[in-house]
Amino acid sequence: MLELSADCGRCAGLCCVAPAFAKSSDFAINKPAGRACPNLADDFRCGIHERLPERGFPGCVVFDCFGAGQQITQQTFGGRDWRSTPGIAGQMFALLPIVRQLHELIWYVTRALELPAARRLQPKLQSALDETTALVGGTPDELLALDLDLHRRKINPLLQKASELARAGGKRADHRGADLIGRRMKGADLRGASLRGALLIGTDLRGADLRTADFTGADLRGADLRGADLRGALFLTESQVKAAVTDDTTQL
Template sequence: MISTFTENNKYKADCEQCFGLCCVALPYAKSADFAFDKNGDTPCLNLQADYRCGIHTALRSKGFRGCTVYECFGAGQKISQVTYAGKDWREHPGNAKEMYDVLPVMQQLYEMLYFLNEAMGLPETASMHEELQAALTATERLTDLSPASILALDVPAHRAVVNVLLLKTSERVRAGAVPPLPNAKIQHKISKGSDFIGANLQAANLRGANLRGALLIASDLRKADIRKADLIGADLRDAHLGGADLTGSIFLTQAQVNSANGDRTTRLPAHLSIPEHWL
């Protein structure tokens, strides 16, 4: 495969430059998200010879909703075109198992890069740019290591260092949320780690809320004010976001948005797009 790998696409999946790694390396079970079982290290039946998905434009209707909510953040093309210098797993089967093992590690590193890059672009972090840039540079260096070195990384330890900066970013952004802040009852539940699965949060004031890792599965967030909230790791599967305002929210990913339900009245951060199934 001829590479056109550039710096511009490194924090977003570019399937044209990947060897379909997520379609091979990752396992899944038959469920509401996948139409059939697939073992890890096994090519999906929908993966074509050119490493493209044969049903990419119809994944949801064909029973593969799970594929629409996976994001490698650019790890796939980095592994394919840089780590393995364009040597794919079909023509070089000796690299296959190692390549598959590298994917989840590289994905975690690129997720950190995605969030650090977002933090760098926020006005509230202007005085933190030196720290953020140092962390971003250090993380990028890790992605340039050899496969063996990548597999030997202590990713949780590195994530802990990065998370300190992301928490600091979150505090600064959320402190800028103008009153009224999230009501005390909701904020108390958040602070206690309670989940909001199926909760009625319609028109709720979640402005400036810390929703890190919140379980918002199938919750009703229609017309909710979620501006300047921290949504890193929040589970939005089947959450109803019609009319919700998420502008200024931080650490929200396209995969999270894709997992939810919304409509044309949902307001998202500028770098994210309305999914096709919302239209």
């Protein structure tokens, strides 16, 4: 069974090296792809992990590799790392976004399999889960040659259908891909809404009813979810919740 949660102690700090990031409200510095963040310690741990927001790195807090980091380090490369074996660095870094997306797909399909309303889709969902899990176990060359977009196009319709079945009892407002940045939606009735890919950056959703809403790929950075009801929300990830403003009145 694949691990779909990050275990930084078993990774070679890949998320601190592979991606590029630009100086912004999310990152305090510019860092090119393939160069280690200056905060990365010799043991591949973050030297300011407990103080990331205060030091200007809130973007690191909300990043989730879905367990891809330790999968690449421990399984794909058998425990080797890019420091002790520099020759594998390029492949390790190139594989992070690929394996991360595969793990993310596995996470979504696993959640879809748990939806009672989508029971009739379970055979196809299980087949998609098995196929994607098998792809994760490929060699570095096989993974790098993978047509990830094609694979996603095969699975996304299944996930969308599962979402539709699970949201059938709600009002089902369609906000797919909508630009709702900074919108005032306090107390809105969004039961069963599709918020797939919606931009909800800084959106006021205090007290909103978001039960069974679909949050696939929604950007919740700074969204105010205090007092909001997200019970039964679909495909809502831990990193999305971390990116939002919540308190003990947020129902998850």
